[in-house]
Amino acid sequence: MKSVQDFDPEGFRAAYEELGLTQLDVANAIGVSPGTVGRWVRRRGAPSPRLFAAIAEKVGIPRSRMLRPLAEDADLAVLRTRAGLRQEDVAERLGVQASDVSEIELGAGRVRDEWVTTLSALYDVSVDQLAAAVEATATRWRASFDAKQRGVAPGR
Structure with a gap:
């Protein structure tokens, strides 16, 4: 699995905007292009586990804010x-x-x-x-x- 399946683009966007950050700020903090962050927000992909962890650590967004609720059939x-x-x-x-x-x-x-x-x-x-x-x-x-x-x- 290459990306975080339960990634919630709306929660992610709301969280970084509440911090007063832009897509460019997030991208610079984790070492990706602003286009990559934009694709995540537009539901055209999701961060890899490594980048997901970097967002939490370097940007300070709690993982729970970037995830949909855990599905009952989650593996x-x-x-x-x-x-x-x-x-x-x-x-x-x-x-x-x-x-x-x-x-x-x-x-x-x-x-x-x-x-x-x-x-x-x-x-x-x-x-x-x-x-x-x-x-x-x-x-x-x-x-x-x-x-x-x-x-x-x-x-x-």
């Missing part, structure tokens, strides 16, 4: 990007390879019990929300696997 990748983290960041905190995090987010790997507290804190969600995301990830994997077994494209 692990959504939780990670909402936290402004890359798979490499999570892997480092868990002491595993980024490919292990990728497998977990695809539903092919399993979240170990000893990771639950760390992931809950990293993603700033409750243990119950993390468990729901694990289940949503597994459900999507099973649906994709079953579709492949039947020779049908996933989602159809």
Whole structure:
């Protein structure tokens, strides 16, 4: 996942305008072009987890102001990007390879019990929300696997 899925352009714009900032100010603070920030505001994309984290850190906009409410069916990748983290960041905190995090987010790997507290804190969600995301990830994997077994494209 290359961008923050739950990014809220209206919340983002309102937050930087309340700070008295322009798109140019935000762009300069995080090292992108003003056109990039403009595309985010016009719903033509969303920041990557790295840039999302930079907005929160360097511009001072709380992540919660730039996100839509967490969907009930949010999966692990959504939780990670909402936290402004890359798979490499999570892997480092868990002491595993980024490919292990990728497998977990695809539903092919399993979240170990000893990771639950760390992931809950990293993603700033409750243990119950993390468990729901694990289940949503597994459900999507099973649906994709079953579709492949039947020779049908996933989602159809």
